[in-house]
Amino acid sequence: xxxxxxxxxxxxxxxxxxxxxxxxxxxxxxxxxxxxxxxxxxxxxxxxxxxxxxxxxxxxxxxxxxxxxxxxxxxxxxxxxxxxxxxxxxxxxxxxxxxxxxxxxxxxxxxxxxxxxxxxxxxxxxxxxxxxxxxxxxxxxxxxxxxxxxxxxxxxxxxxxxxxxxxxxxxxxxxxxxxxxxxxxxxxxxxxxxxxxxxxxxxxxxxxxxxxxxxxxxxxxxxxxxxxxxxxxxxxxxxxxxxxxxxxxxxxxxxxxxxxxxxxxxxxxxxxxxxxxxxxxxxxxxxxxx
Amino acid sequence: xxxxxxxxxxxxxxxxxxxxxxxxxxxxxxxxxxxxxxxxxxxxxxxxxxxxxxxxxxxxxxxxxxxxxxxxxxxxxxxxxxxxxxxxxxxxxxxxxxxxxxxxxxxxxxxxxxxxxxxxxxxxxxxxxxxxxxxxxxxxxxxxxxxxxxxxxxxxxxxxxxxxxxxxxxxxxxxxxxxxxxxxxxxxxxxxxxxxxxxxxxxxxxxxxxxx
Numbered sequence: 001x002x003x004x005x006x007x008x009x010x011x012x013x014x015x016x017x018x019x020x021x022x023x024x025x026x027x028x029x030x031x032x033x034x035x036x037x038x039x040x041x042x043x044x045x046x047x048x049x050x051x052x053x054x055x056x057x058x059x060x061x062x063x064x065x066x067x068x069x070x071x072x073x074x075x076x077x078x079x080x081x082x083x084x085x086x087x088x089x090x091x092x093x094x095x096x097x098x099x100x101x102x103x104x105x106x107x108x109x110x111x112x113x114x115x116x117x118x119x120x121x122x123x124x125x126x127x128x129x130x131x132x133x134x135x136x137x138x139x140x141x142x143x144x145x146x147x148x149x150x151x152x153x154x155x156x157x158x159x160x161x162x163x164x165x166x167x168x169x170x171x172x173x174x175x176x177x178x179x180x181x182x183x184x185x186x187x188x189x190x191x192x193x194x195x196x197x198x199x200x201x202x203x204x205x206x207x208x209x210x211x212x213x214x215x216x217x218x219x220x221x222x223x224x225x226x227x228x229x230x231x232x233x234x235x236x237x238x239x240x241x242x243x244x245x246x247x248x249x250x251x252x253x254x255x256x257x258x259x260x261x262x263x264x265x266x267x268x269x270x271x272x273x274x275x276x277x278x279x280x281x282x283x284x285x286x287x288x289x290x
Numbered sequence: 291x292x293x294x295x296x297x298x299x300x301x302x303x304x305x306x307x308x309x310x311x312x313x314x315x316x317x318x319x320x321x322x323x324x325x326x327x328x329x330x331x332x333x334x335x336x337x338x339x340x341x342x343x344x345x346x347x348x349x350x351x352x353x354x355x356x357x358x359x360x361x362x363x364x365x366x367x368x369x370x371x372x373x374x375x376x377x378x379x380x381x382x383x384x385x386x387x388x389x390x391x392x393x394x395x396x397x398x399x400x401x402x403x404x405x406x407x408x409x410x411x412x413x414x415x416x417x418x419x420x421x422x423x424x425x426x427x428x429x430x431x432x433x434x435x436x437x438x439x440x441x442x443x444x445x446x447x448x449x450x451x452x453x454x455x456x457x458x459x460x461x462x463x464x465x466x467x468x469x470x471x472x473x474x475x476x477x478x479x480x481x482x483x484x485x486x487x488x489x490x491x492x493x494x495x496x497x498x499x500x501x502x
Contacts, residue, residue: 121498177490179492181298181491188373220305220308222487223488224306226304246301246305
């Protein structure tokens with residue numbers, strides 16, 4: 001168990017293929033990843049969106065959900081910190097698509113997905129309640145972390161809020177399907193949908209001077225193949241590691257607060273940011289909307 | 291044909307087919323083989339993921355059709371051939387039936403094949419032709435392609451109208467071809483309401499995000 005991070009974090013993205021509806025298998029798979037990670041000196045594992053349940057849960061959403069609790073998966077208590085994707089229900093029995101940072105099996109932080117895609121191939125608004133808050137949390141060693149889930153990254157206001165709240169590291173869980181395989185990606189990858197994710201992650205990293213870690217899943221559910229292509233982007237916007245598509249893969253990268261400081265020193269973006277201006281203008285716009 | 295493109299599409303089709311077999315406890319694909327280029331392309335893609343034993347190509351001889359024609363007086367021999375092929379695929383032990391139709395044919399034909407897996411169902415006819423050396427479709431769809439000025443022109447208009455959701459997407463077609471496309475889409479609307487497994491390759495996919 002990790003007591004808290006130091007100034008450096010050895011982070012591992014576990015690009016995996018969760019089995020739809022089989023929580024025991026998926027938790028077992030993540031526990032095995034924790035054992036491997038412990039042997040490799042990893043401090044933090046990041047798994048994809050809904051890594052505990054699989055993605056397209058539909059009517060099984062309630063059967064796969066757990067009540068929000070302090071220690072939801074005891075089997076994950078033994079290894080390094082891990083960010084898992086799970087379904088939690090609140091006191092009103094509403095299920096949420098939730099990212100959980102577990103330390104020693106206990107919830108250090110939870111983020112309920114805010115933007116539930118319900119268009120095109122997505123139907124999350126039918127199954128999940130919508131999260132309503134964005135919070136950065138202290139993870140030890142001076143690190144402040146923010147969690148977002150998939151579609152949340154496509155709403156830059158959310159990453160802005162986390163940056164404004166002092167994040168050094170943004171963790172993005174996703175279950176991004178592979179699309180556009182006829183055209184392929186700009187970099188020769190399998191999916192035309194890849195570059196947009198990379199643009200979003202790198203833009204957030206370089207604008208805010210933060211690490212951005214994207215853990216996307218692989219595997220197949222029904223007609224959809226998930227795209228993989230997980231990545232770690234440095235606080236200067238450089239791509240530090242990227243996984244291939246279709247197959248399970250691990251990315252292991254050492255992150256340091258010093259690199260965050262170095263990336264921010266040439267600029268004054270964080271210093272000059274003016275949340276009050278943003279607040280005023282939003283208040284005005286909302287007022288005009290009535 | 292681009293090898294990289296073939297490999298990309300085959301990986302998607304193969305992964306979805308493998309999952310479909312696992313989900314249904316089936317061991318192999320029974321591919322309805324009408325001798326067309328899509329059947330050959332489907333077989334090659336599926337075999338790449340499942341191995342040669344993972345795909346059975348279901349064919350029917352002229353003699354077999356002749357021998358049962360008397361059971362359905364008045365039925366067209368080609369329709370009887372299709373139904374025998376279909377029955378054989380359904381009865382193949384441990385097999386999941388698959389139909390090789392391309393997206394153009396599936397959208398513009400009035401009926402959707404009942405087979406649960408349509409491996410090329412998200413590839414336009416011209417795309418299937420690029421990968422497989424040719425395309426095929428029911429006579430009605432071939433006639434519309436001719437009216438449109440060729441399959442490439444028809445598919446380009448369909449990409450605009452269907453994939454990019456451009457209401458004016460059929461405007462590039464001659465008027466009679468555009469009217470024929472609208473009529474064909476309307477005629478098949480009910481048949482397309484029930485989702486089948488179509489490996490998602492493009493922007494809008496039958497049963498995934500195309501429900502018109």
